[in-house]
Amino acid sequence: MTEETKKRGYSTVPLMLAIAVVVGIGIGMFLSKQGVVSPKTINITRIDEGSNKLSKMLYMIDNQYVDSVLIDTLTEEFIPKILAKLDPHSVYMPPTTAKESAEVLDGQFDGIGVVFNMATDTIIIQNIITGGPSEKVGIIPGDRIIEINDSTVAGKGVPQLDIVKMLRGKRGTKVRLGIERQGADSIMNIEVTRDKINVSSLTASFMVDTNIGYIKLLQFSRNSHDEFVKAVKELQAKGMTHLIFDLSANPGGYLDQAILIANEFLPRGACIVYTEGRSTKRETSVADGSGILIGTDVSILIDEASASSSEIVAGALQDNDIGTIIGRRSYGKGLVQRQIAFDDGSTVNLTIARYYTPTGRCIQRPYNDGHDYNADIIERMMNNELISADSIPHNDSLKYVTPKGKVVYGGGGIIPDIFVPWDTTAISKPLIKISRNNMIFNYALRYTDSHRKELSEIKTLDQVQEFVAENGNDIYRDFMEYARKKGVQTNKITSVSEELIIRCSLLGNILNNTPLENNAYYFITYPMYDLVEAAINHIKESENK
Numbered sequence: 001m002t003e004e005t006k007k008r009g010y011s012t013v014p015l016m017l018a019i020a021v022v023v024g025i026g027i028g029m030f031l032s033k034q035g036v037v038s039p040k041t042i043n044i045t046r047i048d049e050g051s052n053k054l055s056k057m058l059y060m061i062d063n064q065y066v067d068s069v070l071i072d073t074l075t076e077e078f079i080p081k082i083l084a085k086l087d088p089h090s091v092y093m094p095p096t097t098a099k100e101s102a103e104v105l106d107g108q109f110d111g112i113g114v115v116f117n118m119a120t121d122t123i124i125i126q127n128i129i130t131g132g133p134s135e136k137v138g139i140i141p142g143d144r145i146i147e148i149n150d151s152t153v154a155g156k157g158v159p160q161l162d163i164v165k166m167l168r169g170k171r172g173t174k175v176r177l178g179i180e181r182q183g184a185d186s187i188m189n190i191e192v193t194r195d196k197i198n199v200s201s202l203t204a205s206f207m208v209d210t211n212i213g214y215i216k217l218l219q220f221s222r223n224s225h226d227e228f229v230k231a232v233k234e235l236q237a238k239g240m241t242h243l244i245f246d247l248s249a250n251p252g253g254y255l256d257q258a259i260l261i262a263n264e265f266l267p268r269g270a271c272i273v274y275t276e277g278r279s280t281k282r283e284t285s286v287a288d289g290s291g292i293l294i295g296t297d298v299s300i301l302i303d304e305a306s307a308s309s310s311e312i313v314a315g316a317l318q319d320n321d322i323g324t325i326i327g328r329r330s331y332g333k334g335l336v337q338r339q340i341a342f343d344d345g346s347t348v349n350l351t352i353a354r355y356y357t358p359t360g361r362c363i364q365r366p367y368n369d370g371h372d373y374n375a376d377i378i379e380r381m382m383n384n385e386l387i388s389a390d391s392i393p394h395n396d397s398l399k400y401v402t403p404k405g406k407v408v409y410g411g412g413g414i415i416p417d418i419f420v421p422w423d424t425t426a427i428s429k430p431l432i433k434i435s436r437n438n439m440i441f442n443y444a445l446r447y448t449d450s451h452r453k454e455l456s457e458i459k460t461l462d463q464v465q466e467f468v469a470e471n472g473n474d475i476y477r478d479f480m481e482y483a484r485k486k487g488v489q490t491n492k493i494t495s496v497s498e499e500l501i502i503r504c505s506l507l508g509n510i511l512n513n514t515p516l517e518n519n520a521y522y523f524i525t526y527p528m529y530d531l532v533e534a535a536i537n538h539i540k541e542s543e544n545k
Contacts, residue, residue: 095345107221147178204522205231213240220253220309225260252308264291277353298323299535307331315357332413334364359400361410389419444509458514504528
């Protein structure tokens with residue numbers, strides 16, 4: 001994920017020049033008025049004495065090769081290959097990819113404002129974004145999109161990414177939809193004007209007990225800190241004295257947002273993180289003492305997919321002896337990227353520095369030691385690390401000590417204070433068959449279609465609990481019969497944990513179709529996540545001491 005420093009004093013032009021040399025596209029290109037290199041304005045006129053081999057080769061090809069060659073095309077191929085020789089996180093993104101990445105991190109995009117799925121090769125509207133373009137024209141959950149701009153898309157096997165591209169577009173433009181609605185005699189033709197759609201990076205926030213709050217952050221996007229603070233204040237108003245902050249599977253994002261969120265926990269003067277690189281001076285971020293969670297007990301949940309900004313927050317708290325880190329060893333990304341934008345919309349994310357936790361740890365895992373960097377999760381599985389804490393590697397040469405004497409390690413992610421192994425329950429044969437055939441999701445969709453009105457009226461978590469109390473057992477029994485008819489040996493589902501997984505997943509997928517969406521889903525499903533349960537148990541054990 002792109003890392004962005006917080007108004008640092010980095011000089012843009014020297015950095016551009018450095019990139020031009022490293023990437024091999026400097027000679028024959030010029031710096032635009034915005035201070036970025038433009039690959040679409042190549043104008044090679046001569047070979048300077050100081051030119052490198054790649055620059056000379058581009059010149060020779062452009063001026064003397066037997067056939068005409070598009071230098072832009074060659075450059076597009078050169079850049080990724082050269083960056084691949086640097087580190088795993090220095091990457092080139094073509095315009096489309098760069099735009100999509102920016103939309104994710106900025107927390108907004110231009111579209112029609114719907115959440116949909118294509119489980120049956122038909123676009124089924126799962127939820128409507130409140131105040132969005134689709135709500136304004138009367139589209140409702142349960143509607144099926146049969147046509148987009150007069151082209152039939154239902155039952156045609158159109159890839160989901162292609163559907164997304166067809167529905168999204170520049171704000172102010174229009175898209176025509178053919179809508180099939182239950183109870184309607186024919187397809188309805190509805191025109192939707194695309195507009196800005198805001199997406200929250202905070203997917204869930206609720207109380208799991210009278211004094212324990214839970215917040216799930218999906219990624220560190222542009223508005224994550226504001227969303228986090230708002231959620232914290234709401235939970236504090238409900239009596240929260242302990243917070244479970246779930247950063248599991250959070251891939252990171254903006255560095256400044258991680259710093260701002262960590263600041264909410266730390267006392268004045270505490271180091272949060274510092275960055276340093278060959279061409280960048282050391283920059284240290286220090287807590288200002290204004291945090292609204294100072295003194296609040298916190299459990300940070302991490303796993304093997306928690307990376308970058310997630311690790312900054314976890315490392316800042318662990319190194320300052322604040323709270324408890326619970327889960328499994330994190331991903332291990334300790335590199336900071338600066339994004340370089342080109343005139344054609346493409347970008348280069350160039351690693352310019354390493355970041356260090358307060359004790360001085362760089363938690364970046366090795367990437368030039370002969371191992372397949374992208375196969376790390378497979379190695380962890382093969383080494384039994386995901387099952388046993390004793391299998392977690394510790395590099396004694398990268399040992400550090402926190403102010404209170406806790407030993408922590410660098411060189412490979414954040415090692416949790418409390419280890420929680422992978423739950424292997426879900427690999428039982430009946431659950432595997434249920435999962436492979438998408439039975440829970442399909443059943444939930446069928447149930448939702450026949451109970452739309454009832455579900456649309458569930459707008460509070462108290463109502464979620466009432467729905468589960470009244471309908472949970474009947475839904476579970478009906479699903480088990482449905483699964484049995486689909487060939488699942490339901491009589492072999494006998495353990496409490498297997499039943500819990502099915503119940504939570506089933507009810508969560510159904511209640512995800514209420515106006516509460518993700519908040520209802522996580523409220524129902526958190527009991528089946530071992531990391532959350534481990535945090536709750538830890539909090540209660542600490543209270544009883």
